[in-house]
Amino acid sequence: MELVYTNQLDGFEPGKRYRVPGLFRSIERNATAVTVVGDYPEIVTAYEDAGVDVGVVALPEPVVVGTQAAVSGGLSKLLAALQDESGAMVLLVDGLEAGEIHRPESGELALRLFDVLGTIHASVGELTTERDGLALTVDALRAEVEALKKSALTPPADEAGEISALKAKLDEAKIQYRGNASKESLEKLVAELTKE
Structure with a gap:
């Protein structure tokens, strides 16, 4: 009987018996010729030791x-x-x-990406500089606003004396005025006093 050890799934020849090489446990005694398809040295050795002709077909x-x-x-x-x-x-x-950008030595796509990232990096740098400049402007404007608030609340020393003098004249004439009246409104009231 001619015996073939192979993993093939079709194309079997009549008159030959086929076995799966992965399931080999021992030789079959009535085999007269054996063909082994693939690298299965244990099958080849076992049949050669029994004196059976063995042919090997390489995959x-x-x-x-x-x-x-x-x-x-x-x-x-x-x-x-x-x-x-x-x-x-x-x-x-x-x-x-790693936080670094180095120009690649090759690769069209990598070089294009490097150029685009360089442009983005430059734009971000410009925006950062502009933002920092605007932040300084905002700080300066805030300082000016605070200075203006303080100057509006406290009149200059010489102006405070003039306001006190105007209020004293109005008090003498028994003319009513608002306590927080401006210098201009007090001057108008005093001017009306002199007209009378």
């Missing part, structure tokens, strides 16, 4: 995604360019996370 190497496989020239150039681009982006992002 083609599987292509693993994510590794450097043999590819055409154009595709390998594209893959290299994408890897360079990715590396440049990683360096740019790592620098930004």
Whole structure:
């Protein structure tokens, strides 16, 4: 009996018996020839020790995604360019996370992103300078407002004397006036006194 150890799912030939190599426990005594598809040295050794002819069929190497496989020239150039681009982006992002921005040496997308970030950085710098200037202006205006409030509440010393003199004249003439009357209104009342 010809026995074939393989993982195939279809394409079986009549007259041959098929076994799954992963389930091998021991040899089958009535096997006259064995074919092993793949790398199963324990099966080969067991049948050779029993004196059975063993043939080995090598499987083609599987292509693993994510590794450097043999590819055409154009595709390998594209893959290299994408890897360079990715590396440049990683360096740019790592620098930004560290608080620094350095111009990448390669990578079109990374260079464009660097230029855009540079423009944004310059704009933020200008806005910060303008904000600081406006903050100084606001502080100066607040100081002026406070000074004006104080000057409005307390009349100058020479003006206070004039106001007291005007009030004294009005008190002598027994003319009523508001206690917080301005100098101008007191002067008008005194002027009316002199007309009478």
